Amino acid sequence: MSEKTSVLPCRKAFSEALFELAKEDRDIVVLTSDSRGSASVENFAEHLPGQFIDVGIAEQNLISIASGLAGCGKKPFVFAPACFLSTRSIEQIKIDVAYTNRDVKIIGVSGGVSYGPLGSTHHSLEDIAFMRAIPNMTVILPCDVNQTKALVKSLVSYNKPAYIRMGRNPVENVYDENIFFNIGKANLLSDGADATIIATGEVVKTAYDAALILRDKGIYTRVIDMHTVKPIDEEIIIESARKTEFIVTVEEHNIKGGLGSAVAEVLIRRLPVKMYIAGIPDEFSITGSQKEILEHYNITPEGISNIVLKELRRG
Amino acid sequence: MEGIDISFLENKAKEIRRNIVDMIYHSGTGHIGGSLSSTDILVTLYYKILRIDPRNPVWTDRDRFILSKGHSVEGYYTILADLGFIDREELKTYCKFNSRLTGHPTVKIPGVEANTGSLGHGLSLGVGMALAGKMDKKDYKVYVLMGDGEQAEGSIWEAAMCAKHYKLDNLIGIVDRNKLQIGGPTEYVMSLGDLSAKWASFGWEVVEVNGHNISQLVTVFESVPVKYNKPTLILAHTVKGKGVSFIEDKPEWHHKIPTSEEYTRMIRELNQEDDNVREDIGSAV
Numbered sequence: 001m002s003e004k005t006s007v008l009p010c011r012k013a014f015s016e017a018l019f020e021l022a023k024e025d026r027d028i029v030v031l032t033s034d035s036r037g038s039a040s041v042e043n044f045a046e047h048l049p050g051q052f053i054d055v056g057i058a059e060q061n062l063i064s065i066a067s068g069l070a071g072c073g074k075k076p077f078v079f080a081p082a083c084f085l086s087t088r089s090i091e092q093i094k095i096d097v098a099y100t101n102r103d104v105k106i107i108g109v110s111g112g113v114s115y116g117p118l119g120s121t122h123h124s125l126e127d128i129a130f131m132r133a134i135p136n137m138t139v140i141l142p143c144d145v146n147q148t149k150a151l152v153k154s155l156v157s158y159n160k161p162a163y164i165r166m167g168r169n170p171v172e173n174v175y176d177e178n179i180f181f182n183i184g185k186a187n188l189l190s191d192g193a194d195a196t197i198i199a200t201g202e203v204v205k206t207a208y209d210a211a212l213i214l215r216d217k218g219i220y221t222r223v224i225d226m227h228t229v230k231p232i233d234e235e236i237i238i239e240s241a242r243k244t245e246f247i248v249t250v251e252e253h254n255i256k257g258g259l260g261s262a263v264a265e266v267l268i269r270r271l272p273v274k275m276y277i278a279g280i281p282d283e284f285s286i287t288g289s290q291k292e293i294l295e296h297y298n299i300t301p302e303g304i305s306n307i308v309l310k311e312l313r314r315g
Numbered sequence: 316m317e318g319i320d321i322s323f324l325e326n327k328a329k330e331i332r333r334n335i336v337d338m339i340y341h342s343g344t345g346h347i348g349g350s351l352s353s354t355d356i357l358v359t360l361y362y363k364i365l366r367i368d369p370r371n372p373v374w375t376d377r378d379r380f381i382l383s384k385g386h387s388v389e390g391y392y393t394i395l396a397d398l399g400f401i402d403r404e405e406l407k408t409y410c411k412f413n414s415r416l417t418g419h420p421t422v423k424i425p426g427v428e429a430n431t432g433s434l435g436h437g438l439s440l441g442v443g444m445a446l447a448g449k450m451d452k453k454d455y456k457v458y459v460l461m462g463d464g465e466q467a468e469g470s471i472w473e474a475a476m477c478a479k480h481y482k483l484d485n486l487i488g489i490v491d492r493n494k495l496q497i498g499g500p501t502e503y504v505m506s507l508g509d510l511s512a513k514w515a516s517f518g519w520e521v522v523e524v525n526g527h528n529i530s531q532l533v534t535v536f537e538s539v540p541v542k543y544n545k546p547t548l549i550l551a552h553t554v555k556g557k558g559v560s561f562i563e564d565k566p567e568w569h570h571k572i573p574t575s576e577e578y579t580r581m582i583r584e585l586n587q588e589d590d591n592v593r594e595d596i597g598s599a600v
Contacts (some may be wrong), residue, residue, distance in 0.1 A: 029450075050450065051450075051476050053446065053481075055473070055477050056473075056476070056477070056480075058470075058476070058477070059475035060435075060438045060439065060469070060470040060473060061442070061470055061477055063439075063476050064436050064439030064440045064442075064443065064470070065440070065442050065443035065446065065474075066442040066443060067429075067442020068429075068439070068441060068442060068444040068447065069443040069444070069446060069447045070443075070450070071422075071428065071429070071443070071444060071447075072375075072443070072444050072447030072448065073375070073451075074445070074447050074450070075444075084372055091433060092436065092439075092470075095430055095432075095433055095436060096429070096436055096439075096440060099421070099430045099432045100421070100422055100429065101422075162599060170329070183477070190439070202421070218401035219565070251457075
């Protein structure tokens with residue numbers, strides 16, 4: 001666990017890391033739907049124009065073109081706001097990417113409620129559910145800049161369709177530099193016997209901070225970074241259920257169909273234990289800054305630690 | 316394919332039409348009208364125009380063909396079998412349990428470039444393949460066969476705009492303009508108006524052709540790209556159900572399955588040597 005902080009958003013780190021690889025690998029192609037700024041891919045437009053395609057505001061076309069490129073041996077990385085990619089393009093993702101099983105990387109930026117005040121048109125709180133329900137898809141949410149850089153290296157040699165969701169705003173680092181990203185294998189950030197907190201994406205930091213609050217009260221929790229929501233790391237979930245008997249999941253997503261559901265699917269089949277799914281309730285979110293929205297729904301270190309405290313008191 | 320003459324192609328088209336009717340009758344499923352309207356286009360492409368190698372379906376320099384109107388699959392499968400991409404015997408599994416010859420094509424079948432069936436995807440996929448060809452400085456061409464009812468899909472026009480923007484003169488769109496869709500005449504369901512003008516206004520070079528005149532089709536296909544730096548749209552005027560007089564231009568034959576009596580009549584007509592010799596049923600069309 002790093003104490004270092006970063007002021008970079010993950011999307012920027014992703015683009016920078018990919019740019020370095022793309023200079024050496026001419027088959028890497030970046031596509032966007034007029035989102036070169038929000039996706040931080042201006043560097044491709046400027047310095048690698050032969051590996052950059054802007055299709056304009058046309059998200060359906062965007063994904064199918066990427067599939068056509070992949071069918072001819074290219075390695076397309078598609079960048080656009082997660083809210084549009086995961087809804088406007090969903091049939092193209094289902095058919096042209098997943099059903100056809102082509103190596104297309106779908107990079108949803110400014111995900112969750114990170115476009116806060118712009119309203120629900122710009123929130124993506126159902127993307128994990130949508131993507132998870134499509135066969136052949138891998139679903140990954142990195143939590144910080146260092147992990148994002150490591151993810152890019154792993155993704156380039158991962159020849160399968162994948163959806164990556166990142167936020168818009170700068171995040172504090174959870175990880176040190178030069179870590180290895182093992183797709184499908186969750187990371188145990190801290191261990192304990194009282195409860196387990198499983199989080200994905202940029203709220204992993206929130207989960208970790210909740211564990212620190214609890215530790216001050218003498219309560220020890222396992223904190224798991226479930227960066228890969230699909231395929232999910234079943235073994236670490238079962239191991240946690242054996243050790244702690246209470247599991248809280250934390251996600252910047254509707255409480256239906258996301259990480260919590262994915263964890264519950266494993267538990268109900270193999271080792272049911274009591275769970276709490278923390279996330280955005282099934283409603284069109286209140287607006288405000290990302291921070292204000294998450295606070296409103298108690299996706300904060302205090303909010304998560306209170307869930308654990310309440311359960312342990314009851315127990 | 317050098318040395319292939321027009322009469323060979325015309326006879327091949329008749330053979331493929333008989334196969335289409337056979338497959339649909341015996342499997343009890345399929346889209347007969349649009350398969351018959353696109354037969355001459357498919358035959359011209361596969362036996363005369365496309366640079367392909369059935370022994371090496373993933374040859375990197377091959378021309379790409381995408382059946383965007385993925386429901387017109389029976390003629391497509393028959394041709395792939397006839398050319399040796401798949402075994403002829405496999406055609407008998409069409410739409411049967413666990414067959415890869417599903418009602419809409421997928422890349423599990425050698426020679427198939429895209430999973431189609433949901434309309435409006437093919438042209439965008441073709442744009443991707445044509446862009447890859449330009450990036451890699453390859454000289455292959457990409458052909459996309461669309462339906463006319465399919466023209467209502469907005470994504471087609473996203474792709475049309477993009478193909479012009481990126482100067483994809485290696486991309487050829489073909490519209491099987493049979494003027495009918497599942498709900499009736501295209502002009503009744505969602506009027507297309509002047510389709511030629513629409514494509515031209517998107518910056519495509521438009522060529523109109525009789526989609527059942529193989530000699531014309533060959534001439535047109537051999538002339539593309541018509542204009543340097545511009546994608547080509549071939550507007551092929553066709554008749555839905557072409558080749559079987561009593562189903563021609565009948566909306567209900569979009570995906571109707573023939574009875575045994577109708578099947579016999581269809582085969583009898585398709586066996587006629589001369590197109591003018593037909594049963595006197597539905598001849599008013």
